[in-house]
Amino acid sequence: xxxxxxxxxxxSTEVVILHEGKIAAAVILPTGASSKxxxxxxxxxxxxxxxxxxxxxxxxxxxxxxxxxxxxxxxKVTEITCHGRGAHFxxxxxxxxxxxxxxxxxxxxxxxxGKVVDFLMNEKCAAGTGRFLExxxxxxxxxxxxxxxxxxxxxxxxxxxxxxxxFAESEVVSLIAEGYPREQxxxxxxxxxxxxxxxxxxxxxxMGKLMMTGGVAKNQAVVQALQEKLGTKIEVPEEPQLVxxxxxxxxxxxxx
Amino acid sequence: xxxxxxxxxxxxxxxxKKIARGVSRHILHWPLLYSxxxxxxxxxxxxxxxxxxxxxxxxxxxxxxxxxxxxxxxVWSSAFSPTELxxxxxxxxxxxxxxxxMVASFGFQEMxxxxxxxxxxxxxxxxxxxxxxxxxxxxYFPRPRAFCASTHLCDGAVLxxxxxxxxxxxxxxxxxxxxxxxxxxxNYVVQQLKSIIASLEELSGKKMQAEKLEEAVACAEAARxxxxxxxxxxxxxxxxxxxxxxxAYLYLYFNGVGSPVTPHIYNTLAWExxxxxxxxxxxxxxxPRFRLLWLHMPPIYxxxxxxxxxxxxARAVFEEFSHVYWExxxxxxxxxxxxxxxxxxxxxxxxxRRLHAIKTMVERYKVDGVIHFSHWGCRQNCGSxxxxxxxxxxxxxxxxxxxxxxxxxRNYAPGQVQTRIDGFLEMLA
Numbered sequence: 189x190x191x192x193x194x195x196x197x198x199x200s201t202e203v204v205i206l207h208e209g210k211i212a213a214a215v216i217l218p219t220g221a222s223s224k225x226x227x228x229x230x231x232x233x234x235x236x237x238x239x240x241x242x243x244x245x246x247x248x249x250x251x252x253x254x255x256x257x258x259x260x261x262x263x264k265v266t267e268i269t270c271h272g273r274g275a276h277f278x279x280x281x282x283x284x285x286x287x288x289x290x291x292x293x294x295x296x297x298x299x300x301x302g303k304v305v306d307f308l309m310n311e312k313c314a315a316g317t318g319r320f321l322e323x324x325x326x327x328x329x330x331x332x333x334x335x336x337x338x339x340x341x342x343x344x345x346x347x348x349x350x351x352x353x354x355f356a357e358s359e360v361v362s363l364i365a366e367g368y369p370r371e372q373x374x375x376x377x378x379x380x381x382x383x384x385x386x387x388x389x390x391x392x393x394x395m396g397k398l399m400m401t402g403g404v405a406k407n408q409a410v411v412q413a414l415q416e417k418l419g420t421k422i423e424v425p426e427e428p429q430l431v432x433x434x435x436x437x438x439x440x441x442x443x444x
Numbered sequence: 445x446x447x448x449x450x451x452x453x454x455x456x457x458x459x460x461k462k463i464a465r466g467v468s469r470h471i472l473h474w475p476l477l478y479s480x481x482x483x484x485x486x487x488x489x490x491x492x493x494x495x496x497x498x499x500x501x502x503x504x505x506x507x508x509x510x511x512x513x514x515x516x517x518x519v520w521s522s523a524f525s526p527t528e529l530x531x532x533x534x535x536x537x538x539x540x541x542x543x544x545x546m547v548a549s550f551g552f553q554e555m556x557x558x559x560x561x562x563x564x565x566x567x568x569x570x571x572x573x574x575x576x577x578x579x580x581x582x583x584y585f586p587r588p589r590a591f592c593a594s595t596h597l598c599d600g601a602v603l604x605x606x607x608x609x610x611x612x613x614x615x616x617x618x619x620x621x622x623x624x625x626x627x628x629x630x631n632y633v634v635q636q637l638k639s640i641i642a643s644l645e646e647l648s649g650k651k652m653q654a655e656k657l658e659e660a661v662a663c664a665e666a667a668r669x670x671x672x673x674x675x676x677x678x679x680x681x682x683x684x685x686x687x688x689x690x691x692a693y694l695y696l697y698f699n700g701v702g703s704p705v706t707p708h709i710y711n712t713l714a715w716e717x718x719x720x721x722x723x724x725x726x727x728x729x730x731x732p733r734f735r736l737l738w739l740h741m742p743p744i745y746x747x748x749x750x751x752x753x754x755x756x757x758a759r760a761v762f763e764e765f766s767h768v769y770w771e772x773x774x775x776x777x778x779x780x781x782x783x784x785x786x787x788x789x790x791x792x793x794x795x796x797r798r799l800h801a802i803k804t805m806v807e808r809y810k811v812d813g814v815i816h817f818s819h820w821g822c823r824q825n826c827g828s829x830x831x832x833x834x835x836x837x838x839x840x841x842x843x844x845x846x847x848x849x850x851x852x853x854r855n856y857a858p859g860q861v862q863t864r865i866d867g868f869l870e871m872l873a
Contacts, residue, residue, distance in 0.1 A: 253859060268867035292860075304871045306837070309864060311847055 189246035189444065190238065193436025194231065195267065196254030199290030199318050200403060201226040202433035203234040205245070206441055213237035214430055219290075223254040231260075247444055249436040253291065265439055267432050268296055268307050274435030275399045276302025278425050283396030286385060286414070286422070287431070288404035290318040293385060295392045308392045315351045316384030318403045321410075323353055324377045327360045328370055332407070339378055339409035342371040348380045356380065374409075382413045389418060399423045401431035469584055478509035496713035497692060503705050504695055510536045511586040517648040518586055520608065522593035522601040523572075524789075525619055526782045528660040528702030529641060535648050538586055540576035540608075541601065542698050547575055548744040548851045556582065557852055570821035571851035573604045580608065590614050590647050592640060596621035596792045597824060617643055621786055623793045633783035660702035661778040667701060670710030672768050677717040678761060679809055681731035682724035685717055687738045687760035688750040694741075694765050733757035734872050737805050739764050739816040739832070740825045745853040752862060756869055762809040769801055791824060795831045802832065806841055813842040813872050820849040844868040 190207040197219060205213040213234040219226040235242060242260060250261035251270040258264070267287070275285045276298055285296040293316055297306040310316060325332055346368045350356040356377075363373050381404070398420055404410055405428035415422050425431060471477055484490055485502045492498040511518050516536045521527060523541040530537040547553050553571075556578030561567060563581055565574050579585045591614060593605035602618065609616035617640045622629040641652050678685055693713065700706035738760040742750055750760055769790045773781035786792075790801035806814065814836055818826045829845060836843045846864060849855060 253863065266863055266867040266870055268863075269870040304867070306842070307867055307871070308845070309860075309867075 190240050190244060191437055191440035192245050192248045193433040193440055194227065194248065194250050194258055195432035195436060196223050196227060196252040197290045198253055200429060201230045202430050203230045204430055204433040204437040205234050205238045205240065206437045216429055223257050227258055247440040249440040251432050251436040265436060268294060269304055270432045270435030271401050272296045272298050272304045273302055273438050274431035275401060277438050279399060279423060281397045282399040284394045284398045286389060286400045287402040288317060289402040293317050295388050297392060297395055306392060308388050315353055316381045320353045321404060323357050324360055327357045328373060330370065335374060336407050336409040338371050339374045342375060344372045345375040345379055346372045348376040378409050378413050381410055382417050385414055386417045394418065394420065397423065401428045403429045472584055473512050475509045475512045478505045481505045494713060494716050496709050496716055499709045499712060500692060500695060507699065511538045518588050520588040520591045522605055523698050524597045525592050525594040526786065527699060528664055528782055529644065531702035532657040532660040533644055533648060533650050533652055535644065539698055541572040542695060543579060543585060544572045544575035544851055545744045551746055553745055553851050568821060570600045571849050573600050575851050588612055588614055590617065592617040594619040594621050596786060596789060625787045629787055630780065630783050633786060634779045637779045637782060657778045658775040661773050661781050662775040663704050663707060664701045665773040665775065666707035667710055668768055668773065670707045670714060673714045674710055674717065675766060675768060677714060677721065680721050682721050682729055683717060684720050686750060687742055687763040690763055690766055697765060732759035734812045734869065735759060735761045735810060737762050737809060737811040737814045739814060740819055741765065741850045742817055743848055743850050745851065747856060748858065749861060752865060758869055761811065762805055764805065767801060767805055795828045798828055799831060799835045815844045815846060818845060818847045842871055
């Protein structure tokens with residue numbers, strides 16, 4: 189029987205439909221201004237992709253900050269548990285998950301069964317999250333896709349001292365005006381994200397194999413810098429943004 | 445024309461606010477208001493979940509009424525300094541930190557906080573103190589004759605009181621509490637208590653009678669025993685009394701030690717808890733799914749944190765401020781007993797003391813997990829987070845760290861807190 193997981197984040201909404209243990213559909217869409225619209229659109233596309241109707245889905249688990257607004261969800265589970273579950277499914281050897289999403293970042297510790305044993309979330313601030321990265325890209329007039337490529341062009345860094353996203357944005361604007369190359373500013377932004385994540389990872393203590401999930405994991409420059417900072421290899425799944433929805437779908441499957 | 449009308453509207457709004465503040469200030473300074481409040485409570489016009497809570501509110505209003513009396517010899521006393529001295533001498537005391545908590549519980553904290561911030565009291569300061577300063581600047585609080593603060597548990601209070609004493613030009617009595625618990629430390633505190641008594645005698649024109657001091661300490665000891673009984677009942681799986689209920693009773697912990705009313709209120713609460721537990725057993729109610737220990741205070745402003753936990757089947761069954769950590773007090777040696785209680789506080793001195801107390805509470809109340817609320821600006825509390833985390837991890841007790849503020853609601857994001865709570869409960873499941 190098909191099941192679905194839906195992850196409504198502040199920046200993107202993902203849906204995964206599982207059927208007979210395999211992924212039958214996977215959709216990623218921007219959340220935009222209305223999470224309700226995003227939920228319906230993402231689910232609609234996933235149903236189209238899989239060929240199932242909404243009624244045919246045996247169980248639906250919603251996660252992410254917008255989990256409470258999914259009218260058709262049978263259960264609501266936090267992204268903490270879902271990312272842990274998804275990461276464990278993709279690689280059972282993983283014991284620590286770093287998830288950097290649109291509005292928060294977290295470090296999750298897992299046991300051998302993929303159960304969360306500890307977690308730590310960022311403070312109530314967007315610094316070091318996907319939103320931070322997005323705002324900085326806008327200030328630099330750079331696409332997210334170009335971000336990693338440009339960072340790879342230089343070894344030099346211009347440090348960004350502001351932690352607050354708004355202040356950091358104006359700092360970046362000032363640095364551009366002062367004539368610093370974009371590549372060096374980008375390296376500074378990456379270092380800023382990495383520093384905050386490293387701090388959190390060190391606070392909780394990295395155990396065993398490490399996986400990074402969430403949209404920011406797609407940014408190779410961030411992953412590379414974090415690897416160097418933490419001194420350990422970071423595994424990144426093929427589609428890190430889907431791990432939360434995948435975990436939700438797996439939980440839906442287990443509940444049946 | 446439009447600009448002129450807008451300005452006139454703004455000016456009228458400001459004038460209206462000033463008048464409203466002036467009127468409310470005047471009314472609050474009126475002891476009769478609290479007499480009316482007491483009558484309302486006594487006549488049962490307000491509903492309370494516990495009879496003991498009704499008694500508590502009545503008692504609290506009585507104390508506030510006394511504090512606002514024109515000729516009251518009023519001492520502003522920091523939250524952790526001993527109140528037995530005031531009861532023994534028959535003088536009135538007022539805790540600005542407790543007042544801040546009351547202001548927040550009524551939802552007026554923002555006005556107080558903003559007033560303090562507009563006068564350079566930065567948001568990094570503890571909001572209990574910042575809110576109190578706002579109350580001082582707005583002149584809402586009863587006017588003091590003297591100040592008394594102890595150095596243990598809260599170093600910010602000493603600075604606050606020092607500032608206030610200079611502002612009101614009133615004497616400030618400092619009770620320095622050493623970190624050691626040995627004989628020398630005990631005598632040092634006792635000597636200071638004697639000196640403070642002498643100063644209070646001079647201030648009030650009253651002479652401390654030995655039997656009155658013994659009586660106050662006997663009341664403190666009776667309260668300790670009754671509180672232990674309340675706590676013993678809270679261990680019961682069906683005890684409905686949670687941290688949300690307990691916050692109000694902390695008034696007694698801060699303001700009522702040494703009063704003959706305090707043991708009576710605790711005794712009534714114990715009786716009520718017994719009744720409720722018996723009722724729950726008879727009705728075959730189910731115990732909560734998860735039992736939790738709350739470290740430090742929960743937020744006092746209107747919020748749904750503890751209610752949210754209850755809704756999820758988790759109950760904060762105990763909080764560290766209700767922990768009876770001190771040994772029985774001996775009315776025959778009143779000052780030694782007070783000094784010993786102060787020195788033996790688990791939050792004073794090496795962090796191992798707090799860890800030991802947490803271990804005791806975890807075992808005693810059979811909790812499944814611990815929530816540590818890191819109140820912004822409280823260095824004593826937040827400073828021990830790592831030690832607590834490492835300790836609980838070694839003990840295999842799950843811990844949720846919540847950052848927030850007990851008084852200032854302006855950074856409270858319910859969604860963020862709920863995600864953390866949900867994640868924690870999923871972890872416990």
